[in-house]
Amino acid sequence: MDAKQLQQVLEAVLKQQAQTTSTANNATLASALSGRITTFNYDPENGSTFESWFKRFGTLINDDGKDLPDASKVRLLVGKLGEEEYAKYSNSVAPDTPDIITFNDTVKNLKLLFADTRSLFVRRFECLKIKQQPNQDIDSLIGQINAACENANMALTKEDLKCLIFIIALRDDAHDIRQKCLQILEDARIKKKSINLKELAEECRAYQLVKESALSLNNPRADTNAIRAKPQHLKDKGGKQNQKFVRHFAKAEPKLTQTSQPRGKPTHACASCGRTDHWRNDCRFKDVTCNKCKKKGHIAKVCRSTYTANSISIVQKPVKSFFTINNQGEWWKVNVNINGSSHRMNVDTGAQATLITTQLWNKLGKPTLFSADIETMNCNGQSFATEGKFDCMVSYNNSTPIELTAYVSQAVKHDLMGIPWIKELEVIPKEIMKPCHLQSISANLPITDKNSLINSLQTNFSDVFGKELGHVKKFKAHLYLKHGATPTFCKARPVPYGALPAVNAELDRLVEIGAIKPINFSHWAAPVLAVKKKNGKTRICIDFSTGLNNALELNRHPLPRPEDIYMALNGAKFFSRLDLRDAYLQMELDEESKKLCAINTHRGLFQCQRLPFGVKSAPSIFQHLIDQLISGISGVFGYLDDIVIASKTSKDHTKTLKLLLKRIQDYGLKLQLEKCDFLQEKLLFLGHVVSPEGIKPDPGRSEAIRNMPAPHDKSTLRSFLGALTYYGRFIKKMREIRSPLDELLKKEIEWKWTETHQKAFERAKEIMLSDLLLTHYDPKLPIIVAADASKDGIGATISHVFPDKTEKVIEHASCTLTAAQRNYSQIEKEALALIFAVQKFHRMLYGRKFTLQTDHKPLV
Known part of the structure; x- marks a missing residue:
């Protein structure tokens, strides 16, 4: 070994020793720093955010650990995260791992992930609510205020301060108004817009009016104050007003008295919205269309089409023909429980409706009345008036309460229990009722026979129930490739000998109906496997997880939440379910997407012409189609290939069914009749049994x-x-x-x-x-x-x-x-x-x- 080689060996040894020493020193330094830093646990409710934690320990890491390499500082920082915090962080940066991210980026990511969840104006609002506690000294209070003001960035403008004072001044029960104000201020801050007190107040007033109108339209029966009070324009001057009027969410009409008003202020309520703080010419609702009478110039809350007579509010409904027979002589009387209180009624097997006196209606608390959809006559053929009808919860002999309809009339002197109540409450046993053929008494009421309905639907919509594959006319499905995606070609998987006949038959069927077609070449190909269905038939499943799914952008159209559908079924008594035949296959792929969906079988390559099962975006694409299909039709809900219709009456149900089938016909879709259920009292949907009583597991x-x-x-x-x-x-x-x-x-x-x-x-x-x-x-x-x-x-x-x-x-x-x-x-x-x-x-x-x-x- 010459001198030069010896020199190189010595340098290599020294370099290795230096690296070993450096690594040991780094490990020692990191261990020492770790002992001086507490574990970070995220608790925003108590002010424990990553930013506040890093303010305390960031200087220690950056200054005392300045000689540490970037990777060591990252390990130190991530190692001080609590278990839940580390899991949340590692999930947030996936598919990357925390150790490959730089220290500065790690700090930035953690500040965003574990930030204060309260908005800036909420923090300011809470800052202004600080009060000295009984055992808190002055120094501690000042420290608390300094920390809160720093966290709330209290560099306020004059208008910011006025807005906060306004929010604090709101009454304790105005939670929703306060929340709306904070949301408005936060939205303005995010958009970097300024907002003053006047603009904030206008937004609050608009929110108030919208909510009042929504309550009036959506829940008229719950709004008892508005029902019992006469409309303002019918009141006598100086009449007493509802003392329970609430300033922020009024349930009664706004209070009007002949008190003196300042000069230039309105002296009466605005005819367009009912408020008293502006003239009608300045009202934002002067050009809107009323949801009750459909006339222009006012909102439903002040609509005069709803009149009162004897403190009874009537909502107009269509009229049917109806007879009520008032028997004479000895009455059969029974006790029934109506809305929680017991009352005695006369049983009248000749009456087609239950009629009660105004005295009983008063005892029940004057529930909201809707216009009677019947014409009433006594046994002599003489007509008499009804004040209206209402729904109530009724039970008999300690049975489970059910919702029934009662009609109110000043013309009757006794409370009469008619056939609908008698049958539903089983006052007369069903076995006795059957031979009487009581349904003939109600011959003028719509009675729908299930079998005749199905036959009628098959006749009128024969093409909808056809055996051929449907073809959506409105649009084609498109699959989006990720940028830079490369094709994946998989070889065919072997088919068990016993399954060959069934697989060949299914391939032939799919070719015959136009779902697939044979091709000679493709850059993409996915293997298939055969699965036996419950009915014994074979389904060919395509395994797109072998490459195509990873290369596709996910279509993010949302699927409906089953809980939301179940909630919307409240009050329904009739249910139907429609099942789409070969659901996804009814939607054609566009030409570009067809090239992606090739399958490799023991018989060679085939190209999918229709949207296949197994493609990552297929559920969202198909749900988008279903949402468009059922949009605008009340009482219809769709979850992929299952469509449910729910209605309160058989008449409405039949009408909705026909409307939906017409829409399905226009779209070119096909239904599988043998899997459809019509006019059911309960229905199996998404693994649960749905009925008027509620939902339960399958x-x-x-x-x-x-x-x-x-x-x-x-x-x-x-x-x-x-x-x-x-x-x-x-x-x-x-x-x-x-x-x-x-x-x-x-x-x-x-x-x-x-x-x-x-x-x-x-x-x-x-x-x-x-x-x-x-x-x-x-x-x-x-x-x-x-x-x-x-x-x-x-x-x-x-x-x-x-x-x-x-x-x-x-x-x-x-x-x-x-x-x-x-x-x-x-x-x-x-x-x-x-x-x-x-x-x-x-x-x-x-x-x-x-x-x-x-x-x-x-x-x-």
Whole structure:
């Protein structure tokens, strides 16, 4: 070895020693810094954000750790994140990993991810609400104010300050107005626009009027103050006004008295909107069209087409022909419960409607009346007037209350129970009613025979129920490739000999109906596999996960939430379900997309001409089509290839069915008649049975649950818990039931099936096999939200209170406590349960009053 080689060896050794020393020094420095930095736990409610944490420790990392390489600083920073925070961060940067991101980018990402969730104006609002606590000294208060002002960026303009003072000055019960104001200010800040107090007040007034109008239109029966009061233009001057008028959300007409007004101010209510703070010429509603009378110049709230007579409000409806027979002689009387109170009525088997006196109507609290859709006559053929009709909850002999219709008339002297009530309440047993053929009495009312309806639909829409493949006329499906995507070609998979005849037959069928066509060459190709369906037929499934799906941009048209559909079915008594034949295949691909959807089979290449199952964007593309198909048709809901029609009457149902089938015909779609259900009283939809009473799980799953063996490893336990999750909304305190089973799934827990686990398993099966029923959400009924906490989980229930004071559950919810939350005191757990309940049921609670229940007395 010469001198030059020796020199090179020495330099290499020295360099390696320096690197080793540097690495050791870096590790020592990083370890020392880590010991001086506390773990970051995200808690925005208490001001613990990443920005505040980094203000404290960022200087330490940047100054004392300035000699650390960038990767070491990233490891140090990420290593100080709590478990939940690290999981959330790593998910947010996926598919990248935290270690390949630079330190500066890591800090930037963490500041965005773990920022203060409150808007700037909410922080300012809370800053101005600071008050000295009983045991707080001056220095502590000043420190709190400095920190809050810094966090709220309190460099306020004069108008900003006035807006905040306005929000603080709002009454305590004006929560929604306050929330709307904060939203307006935050939106303006994001758009970098200035807003003054006058503009904010205008926005609030507009919001107020819109909400009042919406309440008036959407919930007329709940608006009892507006019903009992005469319209303002019919009141006597100086008459008493409703003393319960609320300034922000008035339920009665605005108060008008002959008090003196300042010069130049209006002396009467605006005829366009009912307010008294402007002249009609300046009213923003002077050119709108009324939703009640369809005339221009006013809103529904002040519409004069709704008149009052004897304090009864009538809403006009179409008129049918109807006879009421008033028998003479001895009456048969029964006691019935109407809207929670007992009343005695005369049973009249000759009356086709239930008629009550105005005296009973007054006792019931004068419920809202709608115009009577009948003409009434006595047994002598003489007509008499009715004041209107209303719906009420009625029960007989302690039966479950049901909703029935009663008519009010000043001409009757007795409360008469007619045939509809007699039949529904079973005052006369059904066995006795049947031979009487009482339906002939109601010959003028629409009676729809299911079989004749189906025959009529088949005749009038024969092409809709045809056997051939449908072809959407409106548009073609397009698949979008990601930029730079390269084709993937997969070879054909072998087909089992026993399945060859069925696969060949299915390929021939698809070619015959035009769903696929043979080709000689393609850059793209996906393999296929054969799956046997329940009816014994074979379906060819295309495995696009082999390449095409990864190369496609996802179509993001949203699928409807099943919960929203179930909620919209409230009040319906008749249901139908339409099933589309070979649903996706009815939509043609455009030419560009056809080239992407080639399949490789044992018979060579085929090109898909129609939208195939298995393509990543197919569900969203097809849902977009269904949403367009049913748009504008009331009572129709679509979830992919299942379309549901729900109506309150058979007449409306038939009308909607025909309208929808005409739309389907225009689109070129085809239905599978044997899978359609018409005029059902209950319906299986999206795995649940829907009926007028509510929703419950599919009873078809009972046998599978009953025969389900106990899990023998973590994989089979996960499968069972997945099935149990399906029942989550139906089961109270779900987390308590499954808690022992969840423990077994933890990584650090060794699998050991004990008697405790077997009991939890059997209890869960027993509950799943019980009669589980949830009522429909009804915006007109009062709501109770209850919450409870145990040592391992929290649960919540939202219920309706019906007129007979019974409570029925709308939905249950539960959540397992985290390791940190398990350390909370019991009062903190109970408070957390209340917060969880309100957040979970937010969509049903927002914008309305409700009762919040807790069994933890220290919270009250």
